Amino acid sequence: MTPLDDIDRKLVMALARDARQPASILGKRLGLSQPATWRRIRRLEEAGVLSGRRLRLDAAKLGFGxxxxxxxxxxxxxxxxxxxxxxxxxxxxxxxxxxxxxxxxxxxxxxxxxxxxxxxxxxxxxxxxxxxxxxxxxxxxxxxxxxxxxx
Incomplete structure (x- = not known):
């Protein structure tokens, strides 16, 4: 298991809500610079905590009722x-x-x-x-x- 600090947890939760958020915005919310935010994201990806980014589709609007x-x-x-x-x-x-x-x-x-x-x-x-x-x-x-x- 990868040890996560409070900032990592907040970062993971923010990305789970919307993975499209720019690192600059995430960093401001977490009190980090954009490069520091990217380093954390990269570290979490390399550790397997974050794996890919998903698009949520609306099945009904695509014809699957x-x-x-x-x-x-x-x-x-x-x-x-x-x-x-x-x-x-x-x-x-x-x-x-x-x-x-x-x-x-x-x-x-x-x-x-x-x-x-x-x-x-x-x-x-x-x-x-x-x-x-x-x-x-x-x-x-x-x-x-x-x-x-x-x-």
Whole structure:
């Protein structure tokens, strides 16, 4: 674990809110010069604390009106490798996240679709045909009250 001081924590939180902020603005807020701010950002990137900058897209405005969380149990553990399943499911563009979890299901997926018939097509033609896919439970997202933020 990389030791972080209070300024590092404030910098990480500020970047988590908006990674587009210029180092000069961040530095002013934190009481640092622009070069000192850049050095801290670079050090946090090299330590792996910061990894990339993401753009948050509005799925509904892009035509994806349905989000579904799927719990998937592998039907044939041992006969199909986890890597084969993960590689295959990662190739489906509608699948936004793939999480290997401990519990009732082996995997949790976040899937977007244009509407429910489109989701049914993705489920039947792509997800249910994955190597080792067994039992599936779907939960349709009704609303998202809080977006992911800093830890």
């Amino acid at each position: 349905v989000t579904v969380f799927l719990g998937i149990k592998l039907a044939t553990k041992g006969r199909v490798s986890l890597e084969d399943f993960e590689r295959a499911v990662s190739g489906i563009p509608e699948v936004q996240t793939v999480e290997h979890v401990l519990g009732l299901y082996d995997y949790r997926l976040r899937v977007v679709a244009r509407d429910l018939p489109d989701f049914e097509r993705v489920l039947r033609r792509r997800i249910m045909t994955l190597p080792g896919a067994g039992e599936v439970e779907a939960n349709v997202l009704l609303s998202e009250e809080r977006l992911a933020g800093p830890l």
